[in-house]
Amino acid sequence: MTQETVLLTNEGTRRLKHELKSLIDEKEACTVEEKGQFLDKRIKQLEHVLLHARILSNQKEPGHTAEVGSTITLLELEFQDEMTYTIVHPFEADPREFKIASDSPVAKAVLGKPLNSKIYISLPGGQISYEIINIQNCKR
Structure with a gap:
């Protein structure tokens, strides 16, 4: 993945953080390896986006x-x-x-x-x- 800045709204950032937390919780409870791999991939995507995010003003x-x-x-x-x-x-x-x-x-x-x-x-x-x-x- 590239190191480019990702522009997100405040609302979008909140949603992505909520999704990330939910996925981490689901991953911890997951017993199916294929589903766990899918969750890992999505968790990494969200972490990358949030790490490189610049939050846009609501104004x-x-x-x-x-x-x-x-x-x-x-x-x-x-x-x-x-x-x-x-x-x-x-x-x-x-x-x-x-x-x-x-x-x-x-x-x-x-x-x-x-x-x-x-x-x-x-x-x-x-x-x-x-x-x-x-x-x-x-x-x-």
């Missing part, structure tokens, strides 16, 4: 460029639908909470792009066009 301010931690509002250009997402580390992604992984197609398309940029995402059914209409970045 947001208007931003000019989309980055990990940004809350972005996109306008779908064909139907004029607005969607708001927060770009997070893949370990924190939760579409039900509109948190998308930084390695997702939408996030990849917007990361590094300035406000009012138009982005195009190719899907099997065709291309979707968006405009970035709002960016809120974590306060530094």
